[in-house]
Every structure is written in C-alpha cells, then in structure tokens.
Amino acid sequence: MQVLRSVGLDEARTIADKALETGNPQELVKLIDEKIHDGIHKYFVAAREKKAQAGGSVAAGRAYVAAYVPYLHFVERLYLDASTPVTHGGEEGTHDARLKPDAAVEHKHR
Numbered sequence: 001m002q003v004l005r006s007v008g009l010d011e012a013r014t015i016a017d018k019a020l021e022t023g024n025p026q027e028l029v030k031l032i033d034e035k036i037h038d039g040i041h042k043y044f045v046a047a048r049e050k051k052a053q054a055g056g057s058v059a060a061g062r063a064y065v066a067a068y069v070p071y072l073h074f075v076e077r078l079y080l081d082a083s084t085p086v087t088h089g090g091e092e093g094t095h096d097a098r099l100k101p102d103a104a105v106e107h108k109h110r
C-alpha cells in the first residue's frame with residue numbers, strides 16, 4: 001500500500017493505529033521517513049543555495065541566515081523528538097522539557 005505524502009495528523013494517527021492492529025509498522029515508518037526526507041531536503045537545499053551567495057552582500061548574508069535558522073531548527077526538533085522519551089500528557093513538539101515555553105533556557109545558534 002502506498003502512503004500519500006499529503007496525509008495529515010489524523011491520517012498519520014490512523015496509520016499508527018493500523019500498525020498496532022496488523023503488527024506491521026512498515027507503512028508508518030515509510031510515512032515518517034518520507035516526511036523527514038522531504039523536510040531535510042527542502043531546508044537543506046534552501047540553506048545551501050543561500051550559503052553559496054552569503055558573502056556577496058549584507059542582504060545575501062541575511063538571506064542565508066533566514067534559510068539556515070529554519071534548517072537548523074528542523075534538524076534540532078527531529079533529533080530531540082527522536083532521542084527523548086515522550087511523557088504522558090506532554091504537548092506535541094515539547095517532549096523535551098527544554099522546549100517548554102516556561103523553561104528558562106537560553107536559545108543559542110552556532
């Protein structure tokens with residue numbers, strides 16, 4: 001069965017439930033792999049293209065930073081979600097306490 005790239009969160013949940021019912025997570029893994037691949041590719045290409053031009057002017061440098069920040073945030077979010085446990089009652093995208101809005105953590109970029 002082919003997974004459509006345009007599935008929404010409800011459909012992703014349905015696919016996750018189906019994986020539990022069938023004992024086969026292949027469709028779910030494929031869906032998540034496609035989303036990860038597409039996101040990294042999109043942000044990487046944008047940042048890479050802007051980086052090549054970054055030294056040309058202040059505006060080009062700013063354009064690079066504007067592309068780099070979403071790229072890095074996407075990678076950080078993926079890494080944190082993949083490497084930290086999900087707690088019961090945790091909010092979407094805030095599985096790591098450092099990402100909670102009320103956490104006193106300084107946000108830095110390299």
